[in-house]
Amino acid sequence: MEKILVTTDQSANSKAAIRFSIKLARQRKAELIILHVYHLLKPFNWSEKQFEEYGDTFRKKTVTELTSFIGDIYDGIHEREINHQLIMVSNTDVAEGIMDYANKHNCSYICISTRGAGTITKVFGTHTAKLIGSSAVPVLCIPSAYHLKELKHILYASDMTNYEDELKKVVEFARPIHASVEMMHISYPDEFAYDKELTEATLQKKTDYKVSLLNRKRNTTNALLEDIDDAIKVSKPSLLVLFTHQSRPMFEKLFFPSNAEEYSFYGKIPLLTFSKKVEGR
Structure with missing residues (x-):
């Protein structure tokens, strides 16, 4: 159990x-x-x-x-x-x-x-x-100020690195509670744009679960967390999922906290974090 x-x-x-x-x-x-x-x-x-x-x-x-x-x-x-x-x-x-x-x-x-x-x-x-x-x-x-609500919609913020394995963990959390899953990618202006319909069909086939795709353009005048907040206003999720790097040197952890750590300080919705897999391990 x-x-x-x-x-x-x-x-x-x-x-x-x-x-x-x-x-x-x-x-x-x-x-x-x-x-x-x-x-x-x-x-x-x-x-x-x-x-x-x-x-x-x-x-x-x-x-x-x-x-x-x-x-x-x-x-x-x-x-x-x-x-x-x-x-x-x-x-x-x-x-x-x-x-x-x-x-x-x-x-x-x-x-x-x-x-x-x-x-x-x-x-x-x-x-x-x-x-x-x-x-x-x-x-x-x-x-601490969160008011209890139904978990209906989960937003997974992806950097498109190892997203297939990560998405399986997100779906594993969502499936028993019948929550919808949306995968968000914030891309830079010169980055490859994923075809929404084709990507959604591929994700459903790989996960055996309906996953929608939210493509967002990076606003380089914002901090990344501001872009995530903007996406949250569009998606209106019940819960945000982030994967965090845990292998960085202590200096970087102290002075450049991960997005997940930073978001936990001021986020208004529940946050679920997983340890991000390091390539080669």
Whole structure:
């Protein structure tokens, strides 16, 4: 069975991802895992026994609080509860704790809320940006202000590199929820233009799923993300899919964040990111 992992810190901002993941898990008939990553510091004058007792008390209290927190979310969306696991893991790094659990337990998707970040936080990273930049498991980023809607239309932004393999992953996500798929390519003025009808027929044959093509011309006076935003206004998708490079040197990651990482800071619709395959690997 497919597993969807959603992370929460019990903040109001994290509710959007939990609401989204509950609905998605129901649609996909997937197992839902709600994960809370924590870290306790041991006071230097405490004995091991004292610290162990404190840890047990903390975990019991937190489980009670999380159970109430999640119950309130169900009440707010007027949905009956689905089977889910409530998991707590200890890790000094929240993103590492999430990725470690997702990898060890074969999770299909990681779902996390994002509320944007200022310039300083962008440079040093957020949990969301770290997941996008490092996770082998696809990441669903849900804006904290997002209002729950049906996932009806998925827009996949493609650079036309390895698009056949990438599109299969997009269709794999779309098929169980019966969402339409549109592949968008933003081309430069001197770039080859794809024939819409011929390309759509080829894509349907290769994926066994109807895929429409959205050709857009690159506006070189804009940042690429502005062109993506313009395309979103035309397509009106329920969710945007991006494939992100995770193999760049750290200097480039710090000063030239990927489009997926950048978009997660201010996007108004859910974002699904996959790790982009590196040629030769």
